[in-house]
Amino acid sequence: MTTVFNQFRELTWVELTLWAGKKIVSDGRECYQRKEIRQLSLTKSGGILAWVEAEELFATRVEYEEGEFYSECTCNPIEHTCMHSIAVIIEFIVHLKKKIDIPQAESNDKRFFLL
Numbered sequence: 001m002t003t004v005f006n007q008f009r010e011l012t013w014v015e016l017t018l019w020a021g022k023k024i025v026s027d028g029r030e031c032y033q034r035k036e037i038r039q040l041s042l043t044k045s046g047g048i049l050a051w052v053e054a055e056e057l058f059a060t061r062v063e064y065e066e067g068e069f070y071s072e073c074t075c076n077p078i079e080h081t082c083m084h085s086i087a088v089i090i091e092f093i094v095h096l097k098k099k100i101d102i103p104q105a106e107s108n109d110k111r112f113f114l115l
Protein backbone atom coordinates (compact mmCIF):
# COMPACT_ATOMS: atom_id res chain seq x y z
CA MET A 1 0.00 0.00 0.00
CA THR A 2 2.80 2.41 0.96
CA THR A 3 4.43 1.82 -2.41
CA VAL A 4 1.28 2.76 -4.27
CA PHE A 5 0.95 5.87 -2.12
CA ASN A 6 4.47 6.85 -3.03
CA GLN A 7 3.80 6.26 -6.71
CA PHE A 8 1.00 8.80 -6.54
CA ARG A 9 2.86 11.18 -4.28
CA GLU A 10 5.87 11.31 -6.55
CA LEU A 11 3.85 11.86 -9.69
CA THR A 12 4.89 15.02 -11.45
CA TRP A 13 3.05 17.22 -13.91
CA VAL A 14 5.40 15.92 -16.59
CA GLU A 15 4.40 12.33 -15.91
CA LEU A 16 0.73 13.22 -15.77
CA THR A 17 1.08 14.99 -19.09
CA LEU A 18 2.88 12.05 -20.69
CA TRP A 19 0.12 9.78 -19.48
CA ALA A 20 -2.94 11.84 -20.28
CA GLY A 21 -1.84 14.61 -22.62
CA LYS A 22 -1.57 18.34 -22.04
CA LYS A 23 -5.22 19.21 -22.70
CA ILE A 24 -6.62 16.56 -20.36
CA VAL A 25 -4.18 17.53 -17.59
CA SER A 26 -5.10 21.20 -17.81
CA ASP A 27 -8.84 20.37 -17.89
CA GLY A 28 -8.33 18.05 -14.91
CA ARG A 29 -6.57 20.77 -13.00
CA GLU A 30 -9.52 23.10 -13.58
CA CYS A 31 -11.93 20.37 -12.55
CA TYR A 32 -9.96 19.97 -9.31
CA GLN A 33 -9.95 23.74 -8.74
CA ARG A 34 -13.73 23.84 -9.16
CA LYS A 35 -13.85 21.42 -6.18
CA GLU A 36 -15.87 18.79 -8.01
CA ILE A 37 -14.41 15.75 -6.23
CA ARG A 38 -16.66 13.98 -3.73
CA GLN A 39 -16.08 11.12 -1.29
CA LEU A 40 -12.50 10.30 -2.13
CA SER A 41 -11.87 6.70 -1.04
CA LEU A 42 -9.21 4.05 -1.29
CA THR A 43 -9.65 0.71 -3.02
CA LYS A 44 -8.30 -2.52 -1.56
CA SER A 45 -5.53 -2.59 -4.15
CA GLY A 46 -4.33 0.85 -3.07
CA GLY A 47 -5.99 2.75 -5.87
CA ILE A 48 -8.37 5.65 -5.54
CA LEU A 49 -12.07 5.99 -6.10
CA ALA A 50 -14.18 9.14 -6.15
CA TRP A 51 -17.30 10.79 -7.43
CA VAL A 52 -16.83 13.79 -9.66
CA GLU A 53 -19.70 16.21 -9.63
CA ALA A 54 -19.23 17.88 -12.99
CA GLU A 55 -21.92 18.45 -15.62
CA GLU A 56 -23.11 15.02 -14.46
CA LEU A 57 -22.09 12.80 -11.56
CA PHE A 58 -19.27 10.51 -12.63
CA ALA A 59 -17.61 7.62 -10.81
CA THR A 60 -13.85 7.58 -11.31
CA ARG A 61 -11.20 5.09 -10.31
CA VAL A 62 -7.43 5.25 -10.70
CA GLU A 63 -5.16 2.28 -10.01
CA TYR A 64 -1.47 1.66 -10.22
CA GLU A 65 -0.41 -1.74 -11.42
CA GLU A 66 2.81 -3.18 -12.79
CA GLY A 67 4.44 0.19 -13.10
CA GLU A 68 1.55 1.89 -14.80
CA PHE A 69 -1.40 4.03 -13.90
CA TYR A 70 -4.74 3.29 -15.40
CA SER A 71 -8.10 4.91 -14.95
CA GLU A 72 -11.75 4.13 -15.42
CA CYS A 73 -14.52 6.68 -15.45
CA THR A 74 -18.22 6.59 -16.21
CA CYS A 75 -17.85 9.65 -18.46
CA ASN A 76 -16.07 7.55 -21.03
CA PRO A 77 -16.64 3.84 -21.60
CA ILE A 78 -13.63 3.66 -23.91
CA GLU A 79 -10.16 3.02 -22.45
CA HIS A 80 -8.94 6.56 -22.25
CA THR A 81 -7.71 8.83 -19.49
CA CYS A 82 -10.16 11.62 -18.79
CA MET A 83 -9.87 14.92 -16.95
CA HIS A 84 -11.85 13.51 -14.00
CA SER A 85 -9.11 10.95 -13.35
CA ILE A 86 -6.53 13.73 -13.31
CA ALA A 87 -8.65 15.80 -10.91
CA VAL A 88 -9.04 12.79 -8.61
CA ILE A 89 -5.26 12.20 -8.61
CA ILE A 90 -4.60 15.84 -7.73
CA GLU A 91 -7.18 15.68 -4.92
CA PHE A 92 -5.52 12.51 -3.64
CA ILE A 93 -2.02 14.03 -3.68
CA VAL A 94 -3.34 17.09 -1.80
CA HIS A 95 -4.89 14.77 0.81
CA LEU A 96 -1.56 12.98 1.23
CA LYS A 97 0.39 16.22 1.55
CA LYS A 98 -2.05 17.63 4.10
CA LYS A 99 -2.15 14.25 5.85
CA ILE A 100 -5.94 14.06 5.60
CA ASP A 101 -7.24 10.54 6.21
CA ILE A 102 -8.91 8.86 3.26
CA PRO A 103 -11.47 6.16 4.06
CA GLN A 104 -11.42 2.73 2.47
CA ALA A 105 -14.31 2.15 0.07
CA GLU A 106 -16.77 -0.56 1.13
CA SER A 107 -16.70 -3.58 -1.16
CA ASN A 108 -20.34 -2.90 -2.04
CA ASP A 109 -19.63 0.73 -2.90
CA LYS A 110 -21.97 1.75 -5.69
CA ARG A 111 -19.07 3.13 -7.71
CA PHE A 112 -17.50 -0.31 -8.21
CA PHE A 113 -20.67 -1.44 -9.94
CA LEU A 114 -20.84 1.58 -12.18
CA LEU A 115 -17.31 1.17 -13.46
Ligand SMILES: [Zn+2]
Pocket residue numbers: 058060073074075076082083084085
Ligand atom coordinates in the same frame (compact mmCIF):
# COMPACT_ATOMS: atom_id res chain seq x y z
ZN1 LIG B 1 -14.23 11.03 -16.61
